[in-house]
Amino acid sequence: MTDLHAALGADVLAAGTVLWRGEHVALVHRPRYDDWSLPKGKLERGESLAACAIRETREETGLRARLGRRIGDVRYTVPEGRKLVRYWAAEALEEVDFVPNDEVDELRWVSPTEAARLVTYPHDAQVLDRFTPPSTVLLVVRHAKAGSRNNWDGDDDLRPLSGDGRHQAEHLVGFLGLFGPERFHSATPVRCVDTLAPAAGAAPILPEPLLGEEGYWADPAAGRDRFRALLATPGVTALCSQGGVIPDVVAELLEESGARPTGVPCPVEKPVPSKKAGTWVLTTGPDGGLRSADYYPTPG
Known part of the structure; x- marks a missing residue:
């Protein structure tokens, strides 16, 4: 366990984004879990949570993005122990056609309200409830x-x-x-x-x-x-x-x-x-x- 894991009281650290463009946010479908979720993924060695959020967003959606405000943390238990996911608002910087990849087979742009209804996990809906794009x-x-x-x-x-x-x-x-x-x-x-x-x-x-x-x-x-x-x-x-x-x-x-x-x-x-x-x-x-x-x- 690293100092960051200890400081945050988590065995597994991850980061993600509410990726926004105009009035819509992005949801990803992961065939491995058959779920709809916000872009996110596990922290790599030597990486900051903010850098992890941008990297995972790019890997899952294919889009370059930039961070805005920190939305908050979500905690839950996984087989490896206590997991923390930190979320940021992130603005998509390009419009390109989505190409399915090893982790994600579909990307949808929907309103934040619709996204809160579509996500599989209640904690993702809670993150969306706290989201507002910065001016x-x-x-x-x-x-x-x-x-x-x-x-x-x-x-x-x-x-x-x-x-x-x-x-x-x-x-x-x-x-x-x-x-x-x-x-x-x-x-x-x-x-x-x-x-x-x-x-x-x-x-x-x-x-x-x-x-x-x-x-x-x-x-x-x-x-x-x-x-x-x-x-x-x-x-x-x-x-x-x-x-x-x-x-x-x-x-x-x-x-x-x-x-x-x-x-x-x-x-x-x-x-x-x-x-x-x-x-x-x-x-x-x-x-x-x-x-x-x-x-x-x-x-x-």
């Missing part, structure tokens, strides 16, 4: 580890990532890729820009002077307004900021929305967690308000 997604990343401030004589905004920080930035490539960001923004310190650079690749990283510590605390109201504007941007946006900013804006959003975060103790401790290279995945609903807040510690 927007904002990935809020704290910069990776940087060299010691005490050992840096120059402008602090120019202080670079450390060797460990560069490794963290490389790990963020795969992690952020699971969520499919379309645009990248960063506070102006070099360590923030360089944290996103590997994940951004050739895409531009747009500067956000109001969302670094210096600019934010000079005018917190303007900084919060800018943060809300990014949160309201359609699609998926990635933002890198600093530890003196992220806890403040996330705490305010949580307090005013009443959203229950995942990945952190509840009630949420203060200051809100924001470790180096950690990420808050924030989503909004149709009314523009915060719908979910999922925290992921440093990848890798």
Whole structure:
């Protein structure tokens, strides 16, 4: 049993998605069990649950997808012991004809209400009841580890990532890729820009002077307004900021929305967690308000 199995109290770990496209969600039929279910499968060695959800969705449906909010966990007993399946909402990124494979012989796109009636297992229906597609997604990343401030004589905004920080930035490539960001923004310190650079690749990283510590605390109201504007941007946006900013804006959003975060103790401790290279995945609903807040510690 791995540390993750022990931490989650499960002998078997798996992950899956409510895969959505427009107003429909995907169900798969597995001939081995003659059941209709949500795409899901077991965790592979060294894999995160989020990566497992995307891989299994691709294997069972043939579709590329990107994750949104974490929907929740389902627990039940199997011959191997206690099983936990973690589900995410996931947006299908392509429309291709389904090709039957070794595990799935049919794929159906139906409304969430119809899907809840069709699924074989009550726990899948419960997951569907909790599903809502996000209107927007904002990935809020704290910069990776940087060299010691005490050992840096120059402008602090120019202080670079450390060797460990560069490794963290490389790990963020795969992690952020699971969520499919379309645009990248960063506070102006070099360590923030360089944290996103590997994940951004050739895409531009747009500067956000109001969302670094210096600019934010000079005018917190303007900084919060800018943060809300990014949160309201359609699609998926990635933002890198600093530890003196992220806890403040996330705490305010949580307090005013009443959203229950995942990945952190509840009630949420203060200051809100924001470790180096950690990420808050924030989503909004149709009314523009915060719908979910999922925290992921440093990848890798």
